[in-house]
Amino acid sequence: MYYINCFFMYSVLGFLTESFIYKFIDSSRHSGFLYGPITPIYGIGAILIILINKKIISKLKINKFFIIILQFIVFTVVLTLLEFIGGILLKELLNMELWNYTNKEYNIGKYISLDLAIVWGIFSILFIYIIHPFINKFIKKIPRKGTYLFIIIFIIDIIFTIWCVR
Secondary structure (H helix, E strand, O other), X not given: OHHHHHHHHHHHHHHHHHHHHHHHHOOOOOOOOOOOOOOHHHHHHHHHHHHHHHHOHHHOOOOHHHHHHHHHXXXXXXXXXXXXXXXXXXXXXXXXXXXXXXXXXXXXXXXOEHHHHHHHHHHHXXXXXXXXXXXXXXXXXXXXXXXXXXXXXHHHHHHHHHHHHO
């Protein structure tokens, strides 16, 4: 249940953060592909970062400075690949293109931008050392019934989104 709660917590926080940013940059945009306040790519990214850090990186016996450099590199690559795969899946499965970086100077195709990849790397370090330790306290307090409610709302949102996209 813990990782399911992480998924929902960070999907909602990602939605809120991106929606806040869009208020200033482009008020016509909406975060994510679902109608509800959940942007799954943020939840998936958070879980990947947490698991990679817990299962692999935290077990390494190297200097803290090198750990942070390694985290930055690994998380940058993982989140950039997630963004690439997410862009392709949205286009192929739902015929949606929520981001397109062809106009950015350091793009690699439509779905990867090297300058944003660096932002993902920096943000992932902040996430591991500041955001997750703080939010984790709340995640651990979510009752089982709350998790089931999140799952039901998420499934309804997916069904509604797919039904409306047709």
